[in-house]
Amino acid sequence: MEFQDILYEKYNNRAKITINRPNNMNMFTNHTLSEMITAFQSAWTDKEVGAVILTAAGSRAFTIGGTPGETDAEAQPIEKLPMPSLFAQLLHIIRTIPKPVIAAVNGYAIGGGHVIQVVCDLTIAASTAKFGQVGPKVGSFDAGYGSAYLSRIVGEKKAREFWYLCRKYTAEECLQMGLVNAVVPPEELMAETDKWVDTIVKSSPTSLAALKMSFNADSASVWGIQSMAGVALGMYFNTDEAKECSRAFSEKRDPDIAQYR
Known part of the structure; x- marks a missing residue:
């Protein structure tokens, strides 16, 4: 199977x-x-696959989300896609594939990249990894899994802090709040992830699938929220408010937002 970006x-x-x-x-x-x-669809139907590891190349970043600065004319930024967007579809397949998905986070997991690791079943993080959101600073938001499901994991107060303050959190801080499952030195990340997966793939696949669906049941309604929020986000991107926030972030200045309160 040949790919260009993965x-x-x-x-x-x-x-x-x-x-x-x-x-x-x-x-x-x-x-x-x-x-x-x-790739996830292929793993879903492949009987030889009992679990999926999701990671990224290099040591700087897991992923920092979509690419509003992308110069490739054929690689349109995720923010321009209609809903349900490919991003929403990716989150949905990670949630619904009947096999555990383990994120091996090797660097910055920011914005949409943070949301991706949030929906994975388990997260192993390098000690150098950083996590956080930037949406309100750049004229964006994720009112679905990135907020509603995040609050199920870390609690509402902490989830609101993620989005309202747009701070970056260390891997150890995320371990303490239950957002990641383990923190290891960067050079041990994949070895540790493989150890976890070694145990998982020896278990009953039917049991794992049933358990995953059971864990998902309580927050299944978030998919509807994700889809609805995506429509709102698509309209919001065309507002003067969102454009001002985006410009201000690019120009490294505070946005002129008083008129929008």
């Missing part, structure tokens, strides 16, 4: 999907998301 490999009863755009902090485009969805 690497896909299978070994020892697992599939490994690697976002392979390290020169761009592994930011994803329309094309990247499409390839990731195809």
